[in-house]
Every structure is written in C-alpha cells, then in structure tokens.
Amino acid sequence: MxxxxxxxxxxxxxxxxxxxxxxxVVSVDFRKPGKGTPSTSVKMKSMISGNVLERTYKSGEKLxxxxxxxxxxxxxxxxxxxxxxMDNATYEQAHVDAKHFEERGLLLDNAICQVLLHNGIPxxxxxxxxxxxxxxxxxxxxxxxxxxxxxxxxxxxxxxxxQVPIFINQGDMIRIDTxxxxxxxxxxxxx
Amino acid sequence: xxxxxxxxxxxxxxxxxxxxxxxPFPETILLADGAHRIQVNGPCTTDLEPGDxxxxxxxxxxxxxDLYLPPDRAFPVYLAFESQSLHRPTRSPxxxxxxxxxxxxxxxRPLLALRHHASDQVRAYFRAQRFLEVDTPAIxxxxxxxxxxxxxxxxxxxxxxxxxxxxxxxxxxxxxxxHLKRLLVxxxxxxxxxxxxxxxxxxxxxxxxxxxxxxxxxAWAGLDxxxxxxxxxxxxxxxxxxxxxxVRLGDREIPLGGxxxxxxxxxAFARWAPDVVDPVALAADDExxxxxxxxxxxxxxxxxxxxxxxxxxxSVHASLARRCDDDPSVCLRAELYIAGVELCNxxxxxxxPGEQRDRFQEDQxxxxxxxxxxxxxxxxxxxxxxxxxxxxxxxxLGFDRLVALVAGRDxxxxxxxxxxxxxx
Numbered sequence: 001m002x003x004x005x006x007x008x009x010x011x012x013x014x015x016x017x018x019x020x021x022x023x024x025v026v027s028v029d030f031r032k033p034g035k036g037t038p039s040t041s042v043k044m045k046s047m048i049s050g051n052v053l054e055r056t057y058k059s060g061e062k063l064x065x066x067x068x069x070x071x072x073x074x075x076x077x078x079x080x081x082x083x084x085x086m087d088n089a090t091y092e093q094a095h096v097d098a099k100h101f102e103e104r105g106l107l108l109d110n111a112i113c114q115v116l117l118h119n120g121i122p123x124x125x126x127x128x129x130x131x132x133x134x135x136x137x138x139x140x141x142x143x144x145x146x147x148x149x150x151x152x153x154x155x156x157x158x159x160x161x162x163q164v165p166i167f168i169n170q171g172d173m174i175r176i177d178t179x180x181x182x183x184x185x186x187x188x189x190x191x
Numbered sequence: 192x193x194x195x196x197x198x199x200x201x202x203x204x205x206x207x208x209x210x211x212x213x214x215p216f217p218e219t220i221l222l223a224d225g226a227h228r229i230q231v232n233g234p235c236t237t238d239l240e241p242g243d244x245x246x247x248x249x250x251x252x253x254x255x256x257d258l259y260l261p262p263d264r265a266f267p268v269y270l271a272f273e274s275q276s277l278h279r280p281t282r283s284p285x286x287x288x289x290x291x292x293x294x295x296x297x298x299x300r301p302l303l304a305l306r307h308h309a310s311d312q313v314r315a316y317f318r319a320q321r322f323l324e325v326d327t328p329a330i331x332x333x334x335x336x337x338x339x340x341x342x343x344x345x346x347x348x349x350x351x352x353x354x355x356x357x358x359x360x361x362x363x364x365x366x367x368x369x370h371l372k373r374l375l376v377x378x379x380x381x382x383x384x385x386x387x388x389x390x391x392x393x394x395x396x397x398x399x400x401x402x403x404x405x406x407x408x409x410a411w412a413g414l415d416x417x418x419x420x421x422x423x424x425x426x427x428x429x430x431x432x433x434x435x436x437x438v439r440l441g442d443r444e445i446p447l448g449g450x451x452x453x454x455x456x457x458x459a460f461a462r463w464a465p466d467v468v469d470p471v472a473l474a475a476d477d478e479x480x481x482x483x484x485x486x487x488x489x490x491x492x493x494x495x496x497x498x499x500x501x502x503x504x505x506s507v508h509a510s511l512a513r514r515c516d517d518d519p520s521v522c523l524r525a526e527l528y529i530a531g532v533e534l535c536n537x538x539x540x541x542x543x544p545g546e547q548r549d550r551f552q553e554d555q556x557x558x559x560x561x562x563x564x565x566x567x568x569x570x571x572x573x574x575x576x577x578x579x580x581x582x583x584x585x586x587x588l589g590f591d592r593l594v595a596l597v598a599g600r601d602x603x604x605x606x607x608x609x610x611x612x613x614x615x
Contacts, residue, residue, distance in 0.1 A: 029395050029396050030393065030394060030395025030396075030398055031395065031397075031486040031490075032339070032393060032395075032398060032486075033482055033485050033486060033490060033533060034526055034533060034536045035337060035339065035504075035508040035510050035536070036339060036482040036485065036486075036508070037339050037478060037479050037482045038339070038392075038393075039479075039482060039483050039486045039487075041486065041487070054487075055487065056483050056486045056487035057483070058479045058480070058482075058483050059479070
C-alpha cells in the first residue's frame, strides 16, 4: 500500500489507487458552491487503461497513494503472451503481459527498458527512446525523385513496418523513435 | 507591451514605439501589443534584441490586404529606415511564465480591455434603469456570518502595544450586502456597486481570494425583477465580447438570446443525481455530502443548452433570503449557471429583523461548534431592519466569472491582471 494523501494535499502528477487501480492525477480544482462547503474535483487517468475518471471529494477526505516503482530491466525472451524481463542487479525476473505493448516490433532482444510496477506487478514498459534496426525489405528508391517528405514502407528485422524516406535501401541500418514509432535517421548505409 | 502608432509623419513615414518580442530573421523584428504582432523589416533592425524598447521610423512595406490574413489579424508590415533602442533590459522580460511574458505574449491585454468594456455596459444598463452607483466600506467590524465563508482580518495601528502586537481593527468585506441594504432603509431604492470582495482560502479556476462582485438591490421589487436584470446584464456584457449573443467555451456554444431556463434544486437532483431521494433533507442531515453531490453531479450539468437559473434552495442555506410562503423548507434564492459556472446568487430579501437575528445567532452557534471564528452580530444592520427595510430583491454576481465566460475562458485568473496564486 502506498501512503495516505489528504485531499487538500493532492497535486497534479500524484499517483493514487482507486478501487485497486493506479491513477495519475491530471488536474485538481477547488470547488465551492454558493453558501456551500468546499470540495475538490479531481480529474485522473488510469495508468493501465488510460481511461479518464472525474471525482469530487469532501474537504478532509483521505486517498491512498499508489505504490508505483520504475525499474530498469533487461528484456530476455518471450514466453507465449508473456515477455520476460530481468533486473540485472538483483536477477529478479518480471513477466509482462504482451497487451501492455502497442508495438512489440520495437522491442529488441536484450534491450534495457523501464518497467513500471504497481504493487510489484508490472503494468507497463517504457522502451529505450531510440532503437536501431536493419531494413530487410523495401522498394528501391528512384533517382531523380528528390521531392521532400516522400515516404515508403520498410520492413525491419523484427518485422515491424516503418515509413522511411525513399533514399533508404535494403540493408541500411535506421534509427527509430519508439515514442512515435517513426523513422528518425539513417545510421549506416548498406555496402 | 503597447505598440504606439504615431500618426503618419508629414514626410510620409510612421513612428513606431514598442518592445521587441522576437527576431525571426536577421533583418526582421516583431513588436508586440499583447494581441497583435507587428512585423518590421529593414537592415537598421539588425542590432535590436528581443526585450528591447525601441523607437523606429518606418514606411508601410506591405498593406494588410496583400497578406491574406483574416481581417482581425491583418496588420501592415513596415520597412524601418531608422531605429533606436531606448532601453536594453538588464534582465529578460520574457522569462517563460513571468508576469511580463504573460501580459505580453498571452494576450491578456484584450481581456483587460474586455473587462473595461464590460463594466461600461454594466454602468450603462443601471443608469438606464435609474440606479445609483455607490461605494461602501471595505473594512467592517462584521464580515458576515455565513458558515462557509472565511474573512481576512485587518490589523490596526502598527505601532507596538503593550503585548507587542497591533490591535485588531476589523475585517475585509466578503460582500457589500449589509451596507447596500442599509442604503435601502435610508431610501436609496435602487443601488449597485462593483465591489472588491475578499474571501480567505479560496483559490481555484473560479475562485480568487480577492475578486470583483457586482451587487445590486431593487426595493419594492421581487426575485423575478432581479432575474430579469441579470438576463439583460449578461447579454449586454456579451455584446462587448468577441462572440456577442453567445458564450463559447471549448467546443460548446450556449446561446444567450432566448429566455433563460429555470429549474428547482429538487428537479435538478432528480435529473442529475436521482439516487438522492430528497436533497432538501440531505442538505439538513449531511451538508458536506449534499455539497459533494451538488459539485460532482448537478453543477457541472447546469446551463449548457441555455443559461439556467437554479431556484428553491434548501432553507438551511437561505442565508439572507426569504423562505417560500407555500413551502418553508425551501427559500426564494436563485443562482444563474452558464456552462456549469455559477454566476450569481439572487435573493428575495429577508426583511424580518427577528428572523434575521435568529439566523445570525444560529450561524454563530454553528461556527462555534465547527471551531471557526465567531464574528459579532452586525447590530447596525439589525437596527436598520428594525427601522424597516422595504420589500426588496438583490443579486450578487461574480463579475470576473462573467467576463471570463464572455471571453470564452474557463478560469477567472485569465481576466485578472494580477491574480493571486497558490492554488493546486
């Protein structure tokens, strides 16, 4: 269990448990109807589903802070729908449900990731911001076609498909931004 | 950052004064006035830096009609042939989030102009209605006994007394109500005040510890008359805003043209918090829960299709309003809501001195029970009621909230030049 937070102390960014689910506070507003007692309206976002919840609390109510921990862990292998990560300091392992990944194709073997734990249970993984992968399949670009912002599809080692500029060839190493899933730059050219 | 246009010079050039907001290109600067940016080109601008206060001689380079901008944003582009930096700041005026940055970049100036026009509209309306604009004291001995209002104390002489502490002198008003009613007793039948009011501990999107209240009273009139005043005032102030006749908040549009709706507290709970069987009973039994449900479920739903008066409040929250003759469990009090924002609190005024004294004493008992400071009874006000206050209705309207709504803003500090901070 996390610590107890008085509603009057609640601030944006705090993490609280609502019915066992961790929520991050998006906004806190002081409310006071005419001739009325003050209350606090809280808008919060589930850290698991992303759903937004709005609740109003009486002054003095207590909330339970969420026990959230972020740990650096290395990705080992997949086991069915479970992805296995390991803390390299303690050798502790964590099994993360693949549903927490929007794009598994950006997760490389042995990648060092940030695993988000709620009460010790993994609820999310933040990938390294940049990953480098080889393009294994793409249409050749045509000389003379130099207009900017023209993109084409490229398939990378893990099978993920990324939109890349036309000058990228099969065999090139490219860098991808995992926050957006978009191509960032070419690392090395194919020989 | 006002940019001053000095009229076209006889030789056909303009004198431009203002502050350099930005330098997008080596020979281009932007001057700012909070609402608009004025672009000035020319080699003589190369040495100017953002933040500089400058005076430039320039000719019109491009006419706004060449720029394909919407008419309200179209400003001519100038070509400067002479520039003079009058002051180079020793500290950046544009630190992000700083006061000057907010005033210059955030477009606060048009909102302050709107405030000004709004108060002009208010004064014009009341002048046409033959009201008297009055001033009343800001420092009082009795700040009002409403259980959930907290007043600021005022210290007297700062010279040391025997205890080493200044003598307490009084309180800042939480509303000008008592004095305005004493004017009614004295024969001023219609009066209004744009009063600065003070309420300790209130900071939020719709709350500031220091705010402006538009309060008015009509003797020999009833609640319907001040609700009609309210409709006229809201429309008149809207006419001074960017969207006359409409409140536009985010993607919501609330038309102000039609008649404002009315809904009782009981009807409102039945619709938006139907599990509360009897809100009037709940208000008496568990006040904090009543207000929590009110804030969570009722208030955010009010006034989205059209402005809506909420009426017939529980008598436990009658404050200085008369109770209904046919149902004394509720009172003749109304609040206007637009887009979930409470704008005002109108009363058919209680004029019975005995009942008013009883209510004040009950408030004193409740304050004592809650460990809150117990302010003294306002004997001057009670004396005035004993001398005879004519039947009257009055309204207290949050002027900052009205201006913010008309401007399409959901927080009142947007329309206040120097808001108090400290909120969550």
